[in-house]
Amino acid sequence: MTLQQQRCEACRADAPRITEDEARELRPQIPDWKQVEEDGEEKLQRQFKFANFAEALAFTNRVGDLAEDEGHHPALLTEYGKVTVTWWTHKIGGLHRNDFICAAKTDALFEER
């Protein structure tokens, strides 16, 4: 199954961080995302461009709905014509498979907008 077809699992504090090998295998499915380190935590981040603020806000709310459906939540920065989405797993202070699934699902929302 592709990442977009998978569902997030309930993340637990003792959940395993994604391994470098797994990440390397999954990255081609989310080519527009970059892996960043912030406050010592690995995160996935992508900036989406829009025509104006209203479209950026509409997309923001759809990502919010996705987050609620999956029980997994991003950081969202909404600006005029831009939305920066950052996924990581707070409980483990780093990246879990869930974050790759949610990044792929976020791309699907952008593509079907």
Ligand SMILES: C[C@H](O)[C@H](O)[C@H]1CNC2=NC(N)=NC(=O)C2=N1
């Ligand atoms: C109780 C609730 O399910 C947990 O706090 C969830 C909520 N959403 C979450 N989102 C993210 N990104 N990481 C988490 O660890 C997390 N935990």
